[in-house]
Amino acid sequence: MKKIALFAALFLAASFAFYACDKEITENLTTLNQLTPANQDLNAKNWKPVVLLTPDEVALAAPTAANSAEYTQEVADTKNAVNNATAAQKEAIAYWSAGSVLRWNEILRELVAKHNLAPAPNADNTYSFPDANNPFNYPTFPFANPPYSARAYAYAAVAQYDALVAAWHYKNLYNRASAYNTDASIAALVPKNALPGYPNEDAVAAGAAFVILRNLFPGDTTFINEKVAEAANYKKWAGAAVSSDISAGLTLGKAVANKVLNRAKADKMRFAIGSATIWDSLTQSAVIRGETPWISLDSPKRPPMLPLFGQVRPWLFAATDIAVVRPAAPPSTKSAEFQAQLADVKRQCDPNDREKMRIVHYWADGTGTYTPPGHWNYFAAELVYKAQQSEVRAARTFALLGMSLMDAGITCWDTKYFYMVPRPTQVDPDIKTLTGVPNFPAYTSGHSTFSWAAATILAHIFPADAANLSKQAEEASISRVYGGIHYPMDCDAGKFSGQKIGGFAVTRAQTDGAE
Amino acid sequence: MKQLLTLLLLSGMFLHASAQSLTDGVFMDKKFLCVGVQYNHDAWEEYWEGDLLRKNGNIGTVSTQSAAIMANYGIFNRLNVIAMLPVVWTEASAGTLTGQRGLQDLTLALKYKAYETAVLGGKFSAQVVAGASLPTTNYVADYLPLSIGLHSKTLFGRGILHYIGEKHLTFLLSGTYIARSNVDIDRTSYYTTQQIYSTEVEMPNAAQFAFRGGYYSFRWGAELLAEHNATLGGFDIRRQDMPFLSNNMDATRVGAQAFYRLPFLADLQVIGTVMQTVQGRNVGKSLTWSAGVTKFFGFAKKQ
Numbered sequence: 001m002k003k004i005a006l007f008a009a010l011f012l013a014a015s016f017a018f019y020a021c022d023k024e025i026t027e028n029l030t031t032l033n034q035l036t037p038a039n040q041d042l043n044a045k046n047w048k049p050v051v052l053l054t055p056d057e058v059a060l061a062a063p064t065a066a067n068s069a070e071y072t073q074e075v076a077d078t079k080n081a082v083n084n085a086t087a088a089q090k091e092a093i094a095y096w097s098a099g100s101v102l103r104w105n106e107i108l109r110e111l112v113a114k115h116n117l118a119p120a121p122n123a124d125n126t127y128s129f130p131d132a133n134n135p136f137n138y139p140t141f142p143f144a145n146p147p148y149s150a151r152a153y154a155y156a157a158v159a160q161y162d163a164l165v166a167a168w169h170y171k172n173l174y175n176r177a178s179a180y181n182t183d184a185s186i187a188a189l190v191p192k193n194a195l196p197g198y199p200n201e202d203a204v205a206a207g208a209a210f211v212i213l214r215n216l217f218p219g220d221t222t223f224i225n226e227k228v229a230e231a232a233n234y235k236k237w238a239g240a241a242v243s244s245d246i247s248a249g250l251t252l253g254k255a256v257a258n259k260v261l262n263r264a265k266a267d268k269m270r271f272a273i274g275s276a277t278i279w280d281s282l283t284q285s286a287v288i289r290g291e292t293p294w295i296s297l298d299s300p301k302r303p304p305m306l307p308l309f310g311q312v313r314p315w316l317f318a319a320t321d322i323a324v325v326r327p328a329a330p331p332s333t334k335s336a337e338f339q340a341q342l343a344d345v346k347r348q349c350d351p352n353d354r355e356k357m358r359i360v361h362y363w364a365d366g367t368g369t370y371t372p373p374g375h376w377n378y379f380a381a382e383l384v385y386k387a388q389q390s391e392v393r394a395a396r397t398f399a400l401l402g403m404s405l406m407d408a409g410i411t412c413w414d415t416k417y418f419y420m421v422p423r424p425t426q427v428d429p430d431i432k433t434l435t436g437v438p439n440f441p442a443y444t445s446g447h448s449t450f451s452w453a454a455a456t457i458l459a460h461i462f463p464a465d466a467a468n469l470s471k472q473a474e475e476a477s478i479s480r481v482y483g484g485i486h487y488p489m490d491c492d493a494g495k496f497s498g499q500k501i502g503g504f505a506v507t508r509a510q511t512d513g514a515e
Numbered sequence: 516m517k518q519l520l521t522l523l524l525l526s527g528m529f530l531h532a533s534a535q536s537l538t539d540g541v542f543m544d545k546k547f548l549c550v551g552v553q554y555n556h557d558a559w560e561e562y563w564e565g566d567l568l569r570k571n572g573n574i575g576t577v578s579t580q581s582a583a584i585m586a587n588y589g590i591f592n593r594l595n596v597i598a599m600l601p602v603v604w605t606e607a608s609a610g611t612l613t614g615q616r617g618l619q620d621l622t623l624a625l626k627y628k629a630y631e632t633a634v635l636g637g638k639f640s641a642q643v644v645a646g647a648s649l650p651t652t653n654y655v656a657d658y659l660p661l662s663i664g665l666h667s668k669t670l671f672g673r674g675i676l677h678y679i680g681e682k683h684l685t686f687l688l689s690g691t692y693i694a695r696s697n698v699d700i701d702r703t704s705y706y707t708t709q710q711i712y713s714t715e716v717e718m719p720n721a722a723q724f725a726f727r728g729g730y731y732s733f734r735w736g737a738e739l740l741a742e743h744n745a746t747l748g749g750f751d752i753r754r755q756d757m758p759f760l761s762n763n764m765d766a767t768r769v770g771a772q773a774f775y776r777l778p779f780l781a782d783l784q785v786i787g788t789v790m791q792t793v794q795g796r797n798v799g800k801s802l803t804w805s806a807g808v809t810k811f812f813g814f815a816k817k818q
Binding site: 023024025026027028029030106109110113114117118119120121138139297298299300351354357358361362364366367368369370378425431432433434435436437484 | 710716717
């Protein structure tokens, strides 16, 4: 009896020990050191931009002379700003000084996760589409699904990369010192370096983000504006930049980003949703070939996700070369080979295998997440931070990754709707899945294509991590078979396309002047 | 009365004994042991997405069943120790998602009668329950609504005011505070009202208020139940999003419970409960019923 009481008391005490009184969560990659690149990449003025033809395509007026009264006053204002920096401003400095490009990528991932929700069905079992002109009306704009977000990551990064290459051109050309180098008595709140201050690189990145993010997430302009105001001005509060460095940076960043946005407006994304006629013709094309066409497994049935995303203009290859990256036809749904694939899914999908469940859920990146392209941007952010890449080199990394991911999406979506292969559960309803079934055809796997494209370009930029990146891509791919939503052939073919696209990005990286 | 009891049993009014000895006002005498098994069935087709009541064709009706073993031992007349362990299995009637099954959380608690006095020919008592629950397996929590539990370690404290009158009329009021530990999930990032980069999920604590009242005698009893469960924090499921562990889950439930001790089976107790969720937030509008049998070991009879 006493033993029981003792045992009960011990159990309670042990529970107290297990119970964490402090519930605050320590997040990864959020509280970071200030960026201190070993190399500021001053020669980035010679790097090849993506959309701009030359780094000076957008003109930027010369700054006022270093000995002018106007500049002297600006430096004094900056010194004053440092001395009077508020707690909120110091918090902004702590946040942004880890790297503007890094932080903008993080903010974009958050916006994607916020908007990665499919529209709920209407009462009459139809679905409405989000409308960019009425972003607050339900369904709110955008539905940041994987293709949408892959494109968002690409344009945001390319705009920042081109704008920073242009900025590095003018930094070299005008060679105006940073405020703390002009006046050594400024007690700078960021690490000092010799990078010329005009235009300010953080304002350039903020200006580019302002244009692209407000276009992609028109319902979040208030949030974006707040971030832009912080990001653009924090180097003044920290003693590095004067007001004209910042205004020139914002002007240049916005002007370059508007050129990138013009490409976006003409890249055929606006046709990607298709129409009822087109959806039907895709189904018919499979029927004519004698195949079982993919149908939506959502209830009520949902129109296919962005069936014409495969026709969006790619970055790394000509749209007319899509057949080069499109994998060979899958086996017929009527073939023994297809049945073998189906049997393999059944064999590998096991809801009682805890380790497989972990892999499925770790990689699912489904509803309400930053999507698989976001997962690879997150990996890239870790690598960029660890390497302490300069702002312009970080932008290049995200641009190469972003273009690879968007082209992976284009290729994968082209393949999916070209072959219209049904999901395993459509063919065999006995296959229960460990994660949600995405609303598009199976062949090829988006996870596999995205992951191999990303792993290939990142392995080139970070060769020491190559083995781990391949391992991650392999696991991302197989997670979809474990989940019961993809055939092994979807992953193999996705790897084929992904590696090809990643290879195009590597070729670009080898010739853009940065290596 | 027997007719009423038969009717109750026939209409599926079986119990929810799960927490019965944790929530009722009844004590085991010193050196008496009560062991029970209980089956629980919970199902809902409609659920609250935030405060929007809706159905979802991709899951249909979600059912959660469990079978629990429980034990209650009288260390002293005024101090009982209670243990419970369920196995849980889930299923969705529509869509493609697979159900889950497994051993869930072990609950262990001490129940103490702090004060007792005679009032109006009956007995009024004030009681406290202090307990804890710990997950017994590494089940997947981040798979709502089909996970078998939340995988949080909890500590709870409950205050009970109990009255049983001369003519077997009884009522009870209780209030419970549940401290919940954070939970580790398989993902390295997730979105609540913002993006979080961690495998750890901050779990808000929870509270419960309950009322029960009716008839209680040695041979049989029947009571009406009402309870309100509240999560003290958390966030709403967004439109068309999946539910998440740290949602602000609230539920108001009403129901009834009845038991009978079978004289021809050495007073084996059969007990049944039914509860309906009438109002909620980020939970299913569920109908729950349970049935259990309880056996007493000892030389004296309970109560």
